[in-house]
Amino acid sequence: MNTNKIKHIGVFTSGGDSPGMNSALYAIAKTAEATGIKVSGFRKGYEGLIDGDLVQFKSHELQKLTQKGGTILKTARSKRFLELEGRKKALQTLNANKIDALIAIGGDGTFKGLLTFSEICDIPFIGIPGTIDNDISGTDYTLGFDSAVNTAIENIDKIRDTAESHNRVFVIELMGRDSGYIAIHSGLVVGADAILIPESGRDFIYLLNKVKSYDSEDAFLIMVSEGDEIGAELLASKINEVNSSVDLRITRLGHVQRGGNPSALDRMLGIRFGVAAVEQLLNGNKNKMVGLLNNELYLTPFEEVVKQHQVNDELQKLLELFGK
Structure with a gap:
């Protein structure tokens, strides 16, 4: 043409x-x-x-x-x-x-x-x-992508405040479909204790080893991408199996990551x-x-x-x- x-x-x-x-x-x-x-x-x-x-x-x-x-x-x-x-x-x-x-x-x-x-x-x-x-x-x-990561960071920082107050383990599910980019970028910059993404097969092993002995005054934050094969619910049950004493909560940030300026x-x-x-x-x-x-x-x-x-x-x- x-x-x-x-x-x-x-x-x-x-x-x-x-x-x-x-x-x-x-x-x-x-x-x-x-x-x-x-x-x-x-x-x-x-x-x-x-x-x-x-x-x-x-x-x-x-x-x-x-x-x-x-x-x-x-x-x-x-x-x-x-x-x-x-x-x-x-x-x-x-x-x-x-x-x-x-x-x-x-x-x-x-x-x-x-x-x-x-x-x-x-x-x-x-x-x-x-x-x-x-x-x-x-x-x-x-x-x-950058806006979604910034939105996730803002919310995760707030979750850390309440997690620290109660010595809780938080599983935070992030969007990303089959890609772990949002989870890994958000997790690294907020100082997450574990990050689970679809592209990695070893992150779950690292997590279980760390959470097994968790008994701390600090919060324990776990980022999991929605496309990860484990999923937030199954992940929470596995954590309870290896350490039944943890006070665990699940938070799904969901579509809030798409909105905002x-x-x-x-x-x-x-x-x-x-x-x-x-x-x-x-x-x-x-x-x-x-x-x-x-x-x-x-x-x-x-x-x-x-x-x-x-x-x-x-x-x-x-x-x-x-x-x-």
């Missing part, structure tokens, strides 16, 4: 919401306006794409929303888009509204959807990684990703995700983006060092 024919860009947010999405929307609108391109936002992810639920974007209206968490476009997971009929309706929406290019902010499921959509739709797609899980290859950090890092990340997404469309790129590697903008084809982002060797070593 001749990129000088791009006159109207559509954008949507899909999957789980993440802090920083609104900053990215603002940057997309600002960059498009500077080049004389119209921008429309589709509400509720792929559902809005199918139903034609779109709103016009103006950068001055989005400018004051960069500090707001979540996504003003709403988000949803769409079963209808999984079917060919749903994708055909989405294509009809794009054609009816004369959309020349599409930017999607979401996770690996969002990009898988675009990859499938490209089989019947030849307009260029660009993706922006928006997920608190940080589980996408092709970028060091995803939009929302985005951090400065996520706001800036949203700005950089949003600008880059529009620029890459104008450069003729398509079916790729913009990411950040070594603080440099980087493009990754959707076929490679869908791979899981694994905890690297350095973090694994830190996990072993501080978990023992």
